[in-house]
Amino acid sequence: MEIERLLAPNPGLFTGPGTNTYVVRSDAAALIVDxxxxxxxxxxxxxxxxxxxxVLGILVTHSHPDHAPLANPLGRDLGxxxxxxxxxPQFDPDVRVSDDDQISVGADQLTVxxxxxxxxxxxxxxxxxVLFTGDHIMGGSTVVVEDMVAYLGSLRRLGEISLRRLYPGxxxxxxxxxxxxxEYISHRLEREEQIIAALAAxxxxxxxxxxxxYADVDPALHPLAAHSxxxxxxxxxxxxxxxxxxxxxxxxxxxxxxIGAPS
Numbered sequence: 001m002e003i004e005r006l007l008a009p010n011p012g013l014f015t016g017p018g019t020n021t022y023v024v025r026s027d028a029a030a031l032i033v034d035x036x037x038x039x040x041x042x043x044x045x046x047x048x049x050x051x052x053x054x055v056l057g058i059l060v061t062h063s064h065p066d067h068a069p070l071a072n073p074l075g076r077d078l079g080x081x082x083x084x085x086x087x088x089p090q091f092d093p094d095v096r097v098s099d100d101d102q103i104s105v106g107a108d109q110l111t112v113x114x115x116x117x118x119x120x121x122x123x124x125x126x127x128x129x130v131l132f133t134g135d136h137i138m139g140g141s142t143v144v145v146e147d148m149v150a151y152l153g154s155l156r157r158l159g160e161i162s163l164r165r166l167y168p169g170x171x172x173x174x175x176x177x178x179x180x181x182x183e184y185i186s187h188r189l190e191r192e193e194q195i196i197a198a199l200a201a202x203x204x205x206x207x208x209x210x211x212x213x214y215a216d217v218d219p220a221l222h223p224l225a226a227h228s229x230x231x232x233x234x235x236x237x238x239x240x241x242x243x244x245x246x247x248x249x250x251x252x253x254x255x256x257x258x259i260g261a262p263s
Contacts, residue, residue, distance in 0.1 A: 001026045001108045001127060003167065006045055008036035010066055013220055016141060016170040019066045022132060023049050026106025032058045033125060033132050034169055035070035038090075043074060050078075056105055057081050057095075061134025062122040063088020067169060085114070085121040097123070115158070117151025118143050129164040137180060139171020142187055144224045148231035149238060155185050188232075195232050199242065199258045206230055207252040226251055 001024065008019040019036040023046070030053035036042055055078050060068045063084065068091035075082040075094065083103060084093030097103070099114035103125075111126040118135045125132040135143055136154060145151045163177035174180050191213065198212040206226050214225045233256050236242035246254040 001106075003127075003130070004049060005167070005173070006042070006049060008042045008066075009039060010037050013218070014224065015066050016138070018170070020167070020169055020171075021046060022167055023053075024105055024108075024110070024127060025053060026108040028052075029054050029056050029106040031056055031103065031105045031110065032074070033167075034059070034061055034067045034134065035074050037066055038069045038073060043070060043077075046070075046074065047077070055080050057083055057103065059103065059110070059123075059125055059132075060084040060091065060093065061124065061132065061136075061169060062119045063091040064119065064135065065089060067134065085123050088121060113157075113161075115154035117145055117147050117154045119146055120150075122154075124158070126161065129162050130167060131158070131161070131163055131165070131177070132167045134169040137166055137168055137174075137184060139166075139168045139174055141171060142184070145188075145228045145231045148188065148228075148235040151231070152185060152188060155181055155188075159185075191228070192232050192235070195229060196236070196241075196258065199256065204255060204257060205252070206233070206246070206254045206256060209233075209256065210252075223252075230254070 004023040006021040008021055011018045021035050022033040024031045030050050057080050058071050058075050060071050071082045081094040083095045083097050097112045101112040103110045113124040113126055115122050115124045115136045122136055124136055159181045166174040166177050194213045195209055198209045203209045203212050206229055209229050210222050210225050214222060230246060233242055233244045237244045242258050244256045
């Protein structure tokens with residue numbers, strides 16, 4: 001099996017150097033993983049990269065706009081099916097896949113792993129002992145999390161799989177999978193303790209928690225950090241360690257407190 005990485009031209013604060021698109025080849029066949037946003041130059045680069053191959057399909061880890069929108073147009077251009085967990089903005093899979101499904105490419109197979117947490121529709125793809133992680137794990141960065149309980153569960157599951165290398169949706173390829181997974185789990189649990197400390201010190205809203213816990217982070221990232229804070233708080237609520245009032249349209253100002261703390 002051969003893997004080629006193509007970098008989408010969408011660098012930014014939230015995407016790092018850009019989205020990693022992968023061409024997975026086995027024999028003369030190929031699969032494309034995460035074609036990224038609609039961009040004519042990137043589409044051309046992908047088509048040129050697979051010109052000598054028989055493309056069998058396009059795989060999408062999740063439906064966020066930096067990973068999925070090019071999938072359907074590219075699938076139509078190549079006349080191949082698009083695989084994903086469920087429809088999303090600018091994305092509608094031809095084939096909906098779920099945990100433990102198999103997708104063949106030449107003499108090899110990719111196994112679908114359902115890894116919710118960053119998003120509810122997130123998938124990773126396992127090819128032997130290498131893993132395409134999408135945004136579940138990102139090179140050089142932590143991840144914005146939608147569901148912290150699910151996210152930590154998905155990370156721990158990956159720690160039980162035989163892995164040699166991680167191919168993330170952003171950033172460099174990683175050759176120390178278990179160290180990375182352990183670091184991600186440790187980071188999230190450390191953030192949780194920081195959030196608890198901020199609440200105990202009197203932070204009473206999500207915004208106040210973000211400003212305390214993420215004081216050393218670019219303020220432009222604070223709105224995204226608020227979603228991870230909310231995910232941590234929802235975990236604490238599920239564990240009956242905090243109460244959390246989170247109107248969807250008032251996340252930043254949503255009230256929160258530790259259970260047992262003075263109101």
